[in-house]
Amino acid sequence: MERRTIGAAALEVGAVGLGCMPMSWAYSGSRQRGDASLRTVHAALDASGQAATLLDTADMYGPFTNELLLGRVLKERRADAFVSTKCGLLVGDQHIVANGRPGYVKRACDASLRRLQTETIDLYQLHRADPEVPVEETWGAMAELVAAGKVRALGLCAMGARARRRPAPGRPVPGLHEATVRQLERVQQVFPVSAVQAELSVWSPEALDALLPWCAARGIGFLAAMPLGNGFLTGTLTPGQGFEPDDLRARHPRFTAEMMAANQPLVVGLRKIAERHGATPAQVALAWVLAQGRHVVPVPGAKRERWAVENAGAASVRLTAQDLREIAALPAALGSWD
Numbered sequence: 656m657e658r659r660t661i662g663a664a665a666l667e668v669g670a671v672g673l674g675c676m677p678m679s680w681a682y683s684g685s686r687q688r689g690d691a692s693l694r695t696v697h698a699a700l701d702a703s704g705q706a707a708t709l710l711d712t713a714d715m716y717g718p719f720t721n722e723l724l725l726g727r728v729l730k731e732r733r734a735d736a737f738v739s740t741k742c743g744l745l746v747g748d749q750h751i752v753a754n755g756r757p758g759y760v761k762r763a764c765d766a767s768l769r770r771l772q773t774e775t776i777d778l779y780q781l782h783r784a785d786p787e788v789p790v791e792e793t794w795g796a797m798a799e800l801v802a803a804g805k806v807r808a809l810g811l812c813a814m815g816a817r818a819r820r821r822p823a824p825g826r827p828v829p830g831l832h833e834a835t836v837r838q839l840e841r842v843q844q845v846f847p848v849s850a851v852q853a854e855l856s857v858w859s860p861e862a863l864d865a866l867l868p869w870c871a872a873r874g875i876g877f878l879a880a881m882p883l884g885n886g887f888l889t890g891t892l893t894p895g896q897g898f899e900p901d902d903l904r905a906r907h908p909r910f911t912a913e914m915m916a917a918n919q920p921l922v923v924g925l926r927k928i929a930e931r932h933g934a935t936p937a938q939v940a941l942a943w944v945l946a947q948g949r950h951v952v953p954v955p956g957a958k959r960e961r962w963a964v965e966n967a968g969a970a971s972v973r974l975t976a977q978d979l980r981e982i983a984a985l986p987a988a989l990g991s992w993d
């Protein structure tokens with residue numbers, strides 16, 4: 656598989672990573688997977704060939720069970736993986752809360768290392784900044800983890816409902832991404848950022864306006880989260896099919912029967928291009944993400960082994976200028992969190 660490099664430290668990974676979240680969090684059926692999930696992770700590692708596969712996880716997925724699951728694989732195949740995990744969010748009975756206190760971050764890292772059964776985390780990301788702690792303080796603690804050899808590089812996530820808002824054509828991107836750029840500039844003063852993680856897909860392209868170019872100009876990697884539009888862009892979901900209450904799509908404004916029907920032209924457009932390439936709509940959706948820059952690594956989420964294999968195959972799909980024009984001309988997705 657083609658390789659991509661992350662950040663100034665030039666850490667090499669296969670072009671398509673694996674988002675491990677659906678195996679333990681946010682999607683229905685995620686808690687009953689057991690050995691099937693292990694097979695999915697192994698399949699993703701096998702699919703990268705000589706390159707290490709970026710496995711994206713977080714301590715809060717489960718909570719903790721996602722890292723424990725990966726630990727079972729890493730114990731045997733550490734060299735085949737690039738481990739990317741996150742700290743800074745705590746799952747409570749009712750709410751998820753941010754904790755960016757330096758002491759907490761250091762304890763969280765030690766706990767992640769134990770669960771992942773590894774001595775070093777390749778990329779340690781701040782999941783969310785804590786509004787009660789200056790982000791420089793949190794980042795300083797994370798930098799000390801690099802100095803201690805527990806972590807190789809640092810990243811920051813820019814996620815949230817506002818990331819899904821599509822601005823009117825020609826208008827600047829409001830909110831989240833601009834705030835993130837300001838935050839990135841602050842933490843860069845303390846220790847270099849190696850990667851930014853944010854939503855990027857055919858139906859959520861907002862990061863192209865500010866965040867992606869900001870990263871490209873500084874040699875910073877970009878991890879594209881939710882590159883398949885939470886599964887919608889694969890064309891395997893049916894409008895009105897319904898989702899279990901523990902599935903994030905049960906509350907997602909783009910997954911009502913009405914919005915799924917209204918957004919079908921996106922799937923139709925991807926399918927048309929896929930047919931020309933002998934590929935699947937999922938692979939075209941990922942090839943579009945890969946085409947946004949050499950610093951971009953999509954982390955498609957998958958519980959199933961066959962999806963992990965199919966998604967890795969997207970690295971071989973080369974979209975033409977005509978394909979990219981057709982995707983750019985697709986209608987903007989309908990359905991917003993606002």
Ligand SMILES: NC(=O)c1ccc[n+]([C@@H]2O[C@H](COP(=O)([O-])OP(=O)(O)OC[C@H]3O[C@@H](n4cnc5c(N)ncnc54)[C@H](OP(=O)(O)O)[C@@H]3O)[C@@H](O)[C@H]2O)c1
Pocket residue numbers: 673674675676677682711712782812813814852879880881882883884885886887889891937938954955956957958959961962963965966
């Ligand atoms: N930093 C953050 O705050 C943040 C937030 C969200 C996500 N993320 C990261 O981004 C990753 C990806 O996001 P995501 O998993 O929510 O969304 P996604 O990658 O857009 O979509 C995942 C969904 O697509 C389905 N799928 C995957 N490949 C498929 C294929 N080839 N054909 C048909 N269906 C397919 C999966 O099904 P199955 O599950 O049934 O296999 C799953 O339901 C996460 O795993 C996580 O690592 C980070």
